[in-house]
Amino acid sequence: QDGSATAVPSDGVEYLVSTVVGGQTLDLDFDTGSADLWVFSSQLAASSRSGHAYYTSSKSSTYKALSGYTWDISYADGSGASGNVGLDTVQIGGTTVTNQAVELAKTVSSTFVSDASDGLVGLAFSSINTVSPQQQSTFFDNAQSSLDSPLFAAYLPFNADGAYDFGYTDSSKYTGSITYTSVDSSNGFWEYPSTSYKVGSTVHSLSGYTGISDTGTTLILMGDSAVTAYYNQVSGASYSSSQGGYIFPCSATLPTLSFKIGSTYATIPASLLNFGTASGSSCFGSLQSVGSGSQNIYGDVFFNAYYGVFDASGPSFGFATI
Numbered sequence: 001q002d003g004s005a006t007a008v009p010s011d012g013v014e015y016l017v018s019t020v021v022g023g024q025t026l027d028l029d030f031d032t033g034s035a036d037l038w039v040f041s042s043q044l045a046a047s048s049r050s051g052h053a054y055y056t057s058s059k060s061s062t063y064k065a066l067s068g069y070t071w072d073i074s075y076a077d078g079s080g081a082s083g084n085v086g087l088d089t090v091q092i093g094g095t096t097v098t099n100q101a102v103e104l105a106k107t108v109s110s111t112f113v114s115d116a117s118d119g120l121v122g123l124a125f126s127s128i129n130t131v132s133p134q135q136q137s138t139f140f141d142n143a144q145s146s147l148d149s150p151l152f153a154a155y156l157p158f159n160a161d162g163a164y165d166f167g168y169t170d171s172s173k174y175t176g177s178i179t180y181t182s183v184d185s186s187n188g189f190w191e192y193p194s195t196s197y198k199v200g201s202t203v204h205s206l207s208g209y210t211g212i213s214d215t216g217t218t219l220i221l222m223g224d225s226a227v228t229a230y231y232n233q234v235s236g237a238s239y240s241s242s243q244g245g246y247i248f249p250c251s252a253t254l255p256t257l258s259f260k261i262g263s264t265y266a267t268i269p270a271s272l273l274n275f276g277t278a279s280g281s282s283c284f285g286s287l288q289s290v291g292s293g294s295q296n297i298y299g300d301v302f303f304n305a306y307y308g309v310f311d312a313s314g315p316s317f318g319f320a321t322i
């Protein structure tokens with residue numbers, strides 16, 4: 001059954017969705033860049049649980065342990081978590097999945113302890129789920145047969161409540177038409193060719209690059225050539241090792257940034273490219289380096305400008321101006 005769940009912006013770094021797991025309500029980070037649904041649990045040390053809601057399997061009448069099953073996930077930012085696994089009923093908006101693999105955290109890295117979320121809902125392809133000895137399916141894969149269309153959409157407006165729509169696209173959340181591109185899911189991500197970008201109106205090629213739509217990443221992360229080309233056009237910009245990224249005078253004029261998603265450019269307005277004050281009169285850029293590799297990561301800043309549609313038939317990724 002189709003449904004929509006409200007996504008609330010938290011600290012400007014993520015959007016949290018109130019989710020009911022075995023009758024227990026948690027604020028979870030929906031992450032199209034990973035495929036594990038994991039929650040803070042009663043098995044965590046009390047010091048790791050402080051400030052978080054957490055799941056207690058013994059309090060759920062529908063929990064079924066998967067004995068001997070474990071999970072262990074690492075993320076690109078160096079964070080990670082691990083634990084054991086059971087099945088329970090998960091409700092997100094109007095969509096309910098029974099016997100969803102729920103991964104209970106026994107360890108979480110420090111960034112998660114200080115982060116606002118009580119866990120993650122992975123919405124990438126189940127092929128990268130980390131549960132062993134038997135890989136588990138994502139909430140979306142399990143929900144698909146009950147949805148009108150096998151898709152979900154992310155509506156994440158800047159500094160305002162958004163939504164995740166399951167089973168349908170909501171034309172009240174975007175303008176114009178949705179442009180789709182086919183997705184290569186071989187790495188388990190919503191990934192597509194992204195072979196050129198524009199700084200303002202100047203076109204640059206990015207041959208061999210792809211883009212990944214990742215609602216669990218805050219910023220826009222691109223290869224060093226693109227990041228350098230962009231900040232060369234921002235007077236006073238520099239890389240700050242103490243701030244861990246490019247900063248510029250808050251008074252600087254910023255060019256727009258566009259990048260191809262398949263064959264169509266997405267354009268990020270200058271207003272979204274200033275992520276806010278770093279320190280004093282220096283501001284932090286929303287475009288930062290992805291480091292090595294040829295995969296750009298298009299995170300929440302992208303979704304602040306575009307409604308994103310993740311369609312399992314194809315599969316394909318679509319976007320429309322919000």
Ligand SMILES: CC[C@H](C)[C@H](NC(=O)[C@H](C)NC(=O)[C@@H](CCSC)NC[C@@H](N)Cc1ccccc1)C(=O)O
Nearest residue numbers: 031033034035074075076077079212214216217295
């Ligand atoms: C170093 C880990 C590499 C990147 C790889 N892991 C991944 O690709 C995982 C699934 N995905 C991620 O690390 C990234 C996508 C990387 S694209 C190469 N998305 C998920 C991340 N935003 C989740 C998160 C949310 C809030 C706070 C922190 C982290 C692996 O396990 O091999």
